[in-house]
Amino acid sequence: MAKVAFIGLGVMGFPMAGHLKTKGGHDVTVYNRTAEKAAAWVDTFSGKSAPTPAEAADGCDFVFVCVGNDDDLRQVTSGEKGVLSTMKRGSVLIDNTTASAEVARELYEAAKAKSVDFIDAPVSGGQAGAENGVLTVMCGGDEAVFEKAKPVIDAYARMVGLMGPAGSGQLTKMMNQICIAGVVQGLAEAVHFGKRAGLDIEKVVDVISKGAAGSWQMENRHKTMNQGKYDFGFAVDWMRKDLGIVLTEARRNGAKLPLTALVDQFYGDIQALGGNRWDTSSLLARLEK
Numbered sequence: 001m002a003k004v005a006f007i008g009l010g011v012m013g014f015p016m017a018g019h020l021k022t023k024g025g026h027d028v029t030v031y032n033r034t035a036e037k038a039a040a041w042v043d044t045f046s047g048k049s050a051p052t053p054a055e056a057a058d059g060c061d062f063v064f065v066c067v068g069n070d071d072d073l074r075q076v077t078s079g080e081k082g083v084l085s086t087m088k089r090g091s092v093l094i095d096n097t098t099a100s101a102e103v104a105r106e107l108y109e110a111a112k113a114k115s116v117d118f119i120d121a122p123v124s125g126g127q128a129g130a131e132n133g134v135l136t137v138m139c140g141g142d143e144a145v146f147e148k149a150k151p152v153i154d155a156y157a158r159m160v161g162l163m164g165p166a167g168s169g170q171l172t173k174m175m176n177q178i179c180i181a182g183v184v185q186g187l188a189e190a191v192h193f194g195k196r197a198g199l200d201i202e203k204v205v206d207v208i209s210k211g212a213a214g215s216w217q218m219e220n221r222h223k224t225m226n227q228g229k230y231d232f233g234f235a236v237d238w239m240r241k242d243l244g245i246v247l248t249e250a251r252r253n254g255a256k257l258p259l260t261a262l263v264d265q266f267y268g269d270i271q272a273l274g275g276n277r278w279d280t281s282s283l284l285a286r287l288e289k
C-alpha cells in the first residue's frame with residue numbers, strides 16, 4: 001500500500017482516484033478546487049481530502065494530477081500551493097491531464113530539481129473507461145520510475161505503456177487525437193451520405209463494420225449519430241483544446257496535418273452551433289444543418 005494524493009476530481013479524476021483506493025488499496029488523499037466535489041468523493045469512498053494541493057501531496061509516495069490544461073497544471077504543481085512545494089525526495093508526480101509535451105518536459109525538470117520524479121501519463125478511454133478502470137495510459141519519463149509507478153497506475157488502467165522520455169506520453173496522445181479527428185469526420189460523411197441515399201444506416205453498419213471500414217467510432221457512435229443525439233461523451237471543447245495542442249506541436253516539428261487542421265475548424269462550427277459540450281461525433285450536425 002502506498003501513500004497517494006489525487007488532484008482534480010472531474011469526470012475522469014473522480015473515478016480514477018476511487019480505483020486507487022478501492023482496487024489499488026492505497027491510502028488516498030484528494031484535493032479538488034470546488035470543495036463540494038472533494039466532499040462527495042470522501043463520502044463515496046470513505047477517503048480523506050485536503051484544503052490545498054500542497055497539503056494533499058505532503059508525505060506522499062505518488063501524486064496524481066488530472067486537471068484541464070497546461071495553465072491549470074502549472075497552478076496545481078508549480079504554483080504557490082502546488083504539489084511540488086511539499087513532495088518528498090524520491091516521490092513520483094504522475095500527470096494524467098491532456099497537456100502539451102512542452103509543459104511535460106518543463107515539469108520533469110522542475111521535479112528533478114527537487115529530487116522528485118515525473119511521468120506524463122495522459123489517458124484515453126473516456127468517462128466509461130475511467131469509471132470501469134480500463135483506461136489506456138500513455139507514459140513519458142524514465143524507465144526505472146515508470147516501473148515503480150506502473151503497478152499503482154494499473155488500478156485504473158487496462159493498458160499502460162512507456163513511450164519514451166518526458167513528453168512522449170503527450171506526443172502519443174496527440175497521435176491518438178489525430179486518428180480520432182479523421183475517423184470521426186469520415187464516419188460523419190458516410191452517415192450523412194447514407195441518409196441522403198435512403199439507406200437503412202443500422203443495416204449498413206451491421207455489414208460494413210465487419211470489414212475494412214469498421215472502427216471504434218463506428219461501433220460506438222453510429223446509433224446516436226443516426227438519432228442526432230450528442231449530449232454525452234467527449235466534449236467538443238476538450239477536443240478543440242487537444243487539437244490546438246496537436247497543431248502547435250506540428251508547427252514545431254514540421255508535420256503536415258491538413259485534415260486535422262480542417263476538422264479542427266469544423267469543430268469550431270459545432271461550437272458556433274452551441275455544441276461546446278456535445279460529443280465529438282457531432283461533426284455530423286454541421287453537415288445536416
Ligand code: NAP
Binds near residue numbers: 238
Ligand atoms: P473536468 O470534468 O472538467 O474536470 C477538470 C478538473 O480539473 C476539475 O476537478 C477541476 O476543478 C480541475 N481544475 C481545472 N482547472 C483547475 C485549476 N486551475 N486549479 C485547480 N483545479 C482545476 O475534466 P475531465 O473530463 O475530468 O478531464 C480532465 C483531463 O482529462 C483533461 O485534460 C481532458 O482533456 C482529459 N481527458 C478527458 C476525457 C473525457 O472523456 N472526459 C478523456 C481523456 C482525457 P473544479 O471541480 O473546481 O472545476
